[in-house]
Amino acid sequence: MATLGVAILLTSCGTAAEAPKKTELSLYNDKGAWSKYFEDMGALSKQKIGLGVKPVGHTDSAQYQALIKAAFRTDTKPDLFTWQTGGMLQEIVKQKQVADTTAIWQEAIKNGDLPQDLAPYYTFDGKQYCVPLNVAYWGMFYNKKTFDQYGLRPPTTWDELIQVADTLKRNNVKAFYHTSVLFSFVWFEQMLAGTDPDLYDRLSTGKAKYTDPGVVQVMERWKSMIDAGYFVNPGDKTDPADSLKNGKSAMVSFGTWFNTSMTQRSLKAGTDYGFFVIPNINASLPKTSVIFESGPLCSLTGAPDADASMKYLKWWTTPEAQEKWATTRGDVSANPKVAIADQALGQITKDAGSGKYRLVNRYFEATPPPILTAALDGFGLFVTKPAEYQKVLQDIQKAADEYWSTHQ
Known part of the structure; x- marks a missing residue:
């Protein structure tokens, strides 16, 4: 009886200690507007691998980052949770908070489900972490009806882009959208990468300064465009997709993920709007610089059900999952096997994959977080007070000096 009692006790304790396997995973994200798409993916994953997804969406980036930390x-x-590559991912990897996904990457690359060229953005000390939630190539979305009204075509040179802006100005139409919050860096990264991409790369690694002549010249050119009246009011709270739709701005520079915002408004590519690659300012560069980004989908090292999270991340990279993910959002995919219906987006995806462009890591990921914080504040001030550009660059460089003094 004593032996039987011990056996019963051990059995009951063992049963109590085993956590039930999950059938639904929480997916925390800073893309609250994408909840429907995450839900659609959860319905498909429930059907295919027995794991549903419940999105927990947020729209304030700073609050979201604090929540995850x-x-x-x-x-x-x-x-599961979304994050950013670059310094922000490196930070939590160093803290050993992110699950290793090397095995998933190795299998996906072998199967042709992920490109080898994407791996470096997810690699630290020879190991991969997270998988691509999305990839995006940055360019210019434009209101096709506005362009047609004034006889305009997508420009192929920087001078042609300025000519387009001048034509719109003469007709009392603001050429470009910009903002003083969060995405205040967009025109800085585009103009610097299109002028001197090597300088852009050196700046992100502390080998160049924000007060260097090449950076100052970019700011002066940017200032001249603001002074010329090409941009909308940076404090305008109108959603950029609505600004483009209603003609408040004729062009909006964003990643291919912005196409989702357009399709959400029942707008048709090729009829209501179009997309073109932004030409280099420096026409002598051997390749056109295209800003590139990839956002990660991650699992914690101490995830509630590590096996379930890994199973979902592995499935996420497959053509089955990625075709659904790209199609429902009207966007491109990290999986090269997925065909893109939108002709313009499909073309830039194909060209980028073939090496036609020089891909430049988006400023938001390329810049270490402490410097990025100072830069976002600085660029936000600059677009409202362009004459302050020298002080803005000095303040950003001060943050850069403090950071690089303790980091290699």
Whole structure:
């Protein structure tokens, strides 16, 4: 009886200690407007691999980042979460908070489901972390009806782009959208990468300064465009997709993911709007610089059900999942096997994959977080007070000096 009692006790304790396997995963994200798409993916994954997804969306980037970092220290942990590559991913990898996905990457690359060229953005000390939530190539979305009204065509040189802006100005139409919050860096990255991409890369690694002549010249050119009246009011709270739709601005520079915002408004590519690659300012560069980004989908090292999270991340990279993900959002995919219906987006995806462009890592990921914070504030001030550009660059460089003094 004593032996039987011990056996019963051990069995009951073992049963109590085993957590039930999850059938639904929480997916924390800073893309609240994408909840429907995450839900659609959850319905498909439930059908295909027995794992559903419940999105927990946020729209404030700073609050979201604080929430995820707080989860590192509490028992309330997401099964999956979105993040950024570059310095922000490196930071939490160093803290050993992110699950290793090397095996998933190796298999996906072998199967042709992920390109080898994408791996470096997810690699630290020879290991991969997270998988691509999305990839995006940056260019210019434009209101096709506005262009047609004034006899305009997508420009192939920088001078032609300025000519387009001048024509629009003469007709009391603002050529470009820009903002003083979060995406205040967009025109800086585009103009610097299109002028001197090597300088852009050196700046992101501390081998160049924000006060260097090449950077100053970019700011002066940017200032001249603001002074010329090409841009909308940077403090305007109109959603950029609505600004483009209603003609408040004729062009909006964003990543291919912006196409989702257009399709959400029942707009048709090729009829209501179009997309073109932004020409280099420096026409002598051997390749056109195209800003590139990839956002990660991650799991914590201490995820509530590590096996379930890894199973989902592995499935996420497959053609089955990626075709659904790209098609429902009207966007491109990280999986090279997925065909893109939109002709313009399909073309830039094909050209980028063939090496036609020089891909430049988006400023938001390329810049270390402490410097990025200072830069976003600085560029936000600049677009409202362009004459302050020298002080803005000096303030950003001060943050850069402090950071690079303790980092190699």
